[in-house]
Amino acid sequence: MRLYKRLHKRFHKRLRWNGPVRRLLAGIVLLLLAAGSARAGDSATDEIEARYLRAVELMTQGRHEEAAKAFEELIKLEPLHAGAWLELAINHCTMGRTADAERLFREIEVRFMPSPGILEIIENHRRTGCKPWEARSYRNLSLSAGYDDNVNQGASNPILVIGSGENQEEKPLTDEFLPKPDSFVQGTFGYSRELDRSGAVAFAHVRFRHHRDVSEQNTMGLLLGVDKGFRIGNWNGDATLSTSFLSLGGSLYQRQFQVQGRVIPPLRLPWQTEFTLTGSFGRTQYVTRRNFDANTGELGAQLAYRGKANVVQLAAGGLIEHGRADRLGGDRHGWYGSLQWQYQHNDRFGTEAGLTRQDWNSARVYAPDLIDIARRQSTRQARLALVYRLDARQSAVLELRHVDNKENITLFQYDSNAVQLYWRWNGF
Structure with a gap:
């Protein structure tokens, strides 16, 4: 949308809106640019969501080291993805990394102002403690x-x-x-x-x-x-x-x-x-x-x-x-x-x-x-x-x-x- 606004100003200055034909052409061009920008935004959102679901899948499979790397890469790409922050904290807690999990829990509380439900999840992990990994059979x-x-x-x-x-x-x-x-x-x-x-x-x-x-x-x-x-x-x-x-x-x-x-x-x-x-x-x-x-x-x-x-x-x-x-x-x-x-x-x-x-x-x-x-x-x-x-x-x-x-x-x-x-x- 930033690209759309810059181009809107540039077209506005160059065309000076003289005549109905120029107005019509300018409107068509700007609509096409806006649609392209929206499609690009949707594509980026789909990619972020796919990365998030893949990281969650790795965690549920017990592949916690790979999941941690996937969540960290996602957070670099989208720093405001609250779900990735929370899952990364829980993933660290699952691996017994109490200090890393607590640091992330505090960051989530400050950065995202989480809902009561999310706060309850965080408190449950704090209350039960972050236990080290144990092999399942x-x-x-x-x-x-x-x-x-x-x-x-x-x-x-x-x-x-x-x-x-x-x-x-x-x-x-x-x-x-x-x-x-x-x-x-x-x-x-x-x-x-x-x-x-x-x-x-x-x-x-x-x-x-x-x-x-x-x-x-x-x-x-x-x-x-x-x-x-x-x-x-x-x-x-x-x-x-x-x-x-x-x-x-x-x-x-x-x-x-x-x-x-x-x-x-x-x-x-x-x-x-x-x-x-x-x-x-x-x-x-x-x-x-x-x-x-x-x-x-x-x-x-x-x-x-x-x-x-x-x-x-x-x-x-x-x-x-x-x-x-x-x-x-x-x-x-x-x-x-x-x-x-x-x-x-x-x-x-x-x-x-x-x-x-x-x-x-x-x-x-x-x-x-x-x-x-x-x-x-x-x-x-x-x-x-x-x-x-x-x-x-x-x-x-x-x-x-x-x-x-x-x-x-x-x-x-x-x-x-x-x-x-x-x-x-x-x-x-």
Whole structure:
């Protein structure tokens, strides 16, 4: 508006308002300048508000050092932003910096003449004291019982075709390779704990599945890792470093090391949606199988919508896997896609549903002179769950799951159907 006033005076002096045409032209020019000035002001206000909301978000995520820097930068840009002063003071108080918090509280009282409500917030922090940071921990537990009509991923086709051309022949599969139905019990336990104020978290996850009859398919897994959030410019994200171990039938079967990353571009999307880019690199070692070790890379994207009652997530990406030179089928590449949906009918009852697909294509013939084709694998999975909330942290869940693994090698084709009822307890 200052620019508008200066230009108004300059036009007034030069034109001297002689004649109706000059008055009309001058009025049009000044109106355009005023509109431009207002738009610039609105843009600056939007930028300040976006900075403020981002700083508050960092504070709620436990990334207090980053939040303090963000509030300080905002105050330099807009010294009269009372909300930034107050949040910065509370942020210092949360970190146990009593002297810094009190200095800011006094500055707010003098500079802004706050309302009784704000004065009450300040007095509450003074009365309770600024406690130093303490690490928070989070635990979750689930127990379930269910039935699966193909716990060993047995072949759908009981006939195996081997060889090619004139040497092709069919052989019936033994019972070892055919589907085995069985009931099971399953459990998971997860634990995570903050490592510092910046939001770094260490986590551990244990799971087991025990079958009534097919004990060779019993599994137990352990996952250990660290997750760290970061911010580069206006891009937010986090990185995860993890290692896992899996036993099958009571013996160590698989070891895995993985690095994962996730970034959220600063896009202003409509309808409460968020776009995320994901990537990972992993090394998998098979203890009981020769020549199966491989390095796997993934690059994908996810679009998520979060409404009052609905959460919808759509994800897709590419896959590449590099194995040993003598691995059956050689290297392979593929893609994946998924659609997940959650709907909360009321305070107690909700529905979860999901569809996923993952395809792999091998580079070479799987086993020359025995299985003379390159392997093509397409795994589709459908899931439906009915969720009943027992209280704020506990739920009972009935889940149905169908897996259809389509392959051009009959030995690996399978499908399975499973149902399970489980109880889960989050955040205790």
